[in-house]
Amino acid sequence: MKQENYMTEEWVDIVDASNNVIDAVPRSVMRQQRLLHRATYIVIENALGQLYVQRRTATKDYCPSMLDACCGGVVSKGEEIQASAYRELAEEMGITNVPLKFHGSFLHQDNECNVWGAVFSCQYDGELVLQQEEVEYVLLMTTDEIQIRASEFTADSLAAIQIWLTEADNQGHDTL
Template sequence: MGQVGNSDIEWVDVVDENNDVIGQSTRDQMRAENLRHRATYIVVHDGMGKILVQRRTQSKDFYPGLLDATAGGVVQQGENMLDSARREAEEELGIAGVPFAEHGVFYYEEPVCRVWGGLFSCVTHGPFALQESEVAQVIWLTPAEITARCDEFTPDSLKALSLWLTRNNQVSYIAGDRVKPVASEPEATREMPAESIPETPVETPAAEMSSENE
């Protein structure tokens, strides 16, 4: 996934509190120094209330082994977020040729991560081709099932899913906290205006699937 110089080195844009690019660093340096960067978060759903959840491989440099409520990843140097989202979806899951809905950007910060996230969604039913180095397994879960297992998930992906649910006028209790209306959030964490997608029911039964890498 490298883009500049040595093909084994991945370079990313470093951004400030306003999401403006202020420099570049290697991915390793970004993680080591907790530099602000950009990443994509893609809610992959079946249009009937199920979310595609990934289990991260143990070799990941960030939250190895945990579940992800979204697909996506770090935006590379000079890459726009939509292109990054499409690239990540195809690399991780083999998703290609489907429309992506854009839902703006949001800021997320914790002691080990400072990121401007681009929020996207797409509807697909598979089949999926998992990237062996990134994704150990995928399963279909409802938002309620994700909430019940929230301690198993990466916190930034839960934030992204919560924001997506509010854009669909669905009350979210992801991670145990009711999501506040966007207008009441601090300016730094407010998601930016973008088109929403049609509301989908949450609890419609659907077949659960699980796919393991060889």
């Protein structure tokens, strides 16, 4: 990509192993070089205890067409973590005006992803307005169903769900 094209591209903060911002680069550079960055993960649960699971579109730059156990995405340059979570929830699912609960952060590193994730959750039972560019469709699944189909899910979203479940264990959820 030519340097001048970077001006129209989303920029993201790059962080160190302690999750401190050390640089900012265009999103494509972050993906190409697999740089450590921040992302939000929002577990959306309905009143029946089912989770809203997304089928990612085939055009996504990370794990296209896979299932994603969480809503969320890359934190933009200079963006606060919670603000990013609310933005992603509104953009991808059309969900606004719901309280988010923070569950903690985790480091996830594999061949495709190098991320500090911040895990949030909310309860929601309303209608969804899906972002066509990112979400093909949504399924309602239990944590048991997610576990059975784990190979179809992005690895980082399974790691995020595990953080959420660790806290929720006392509320009757099983771990993955």
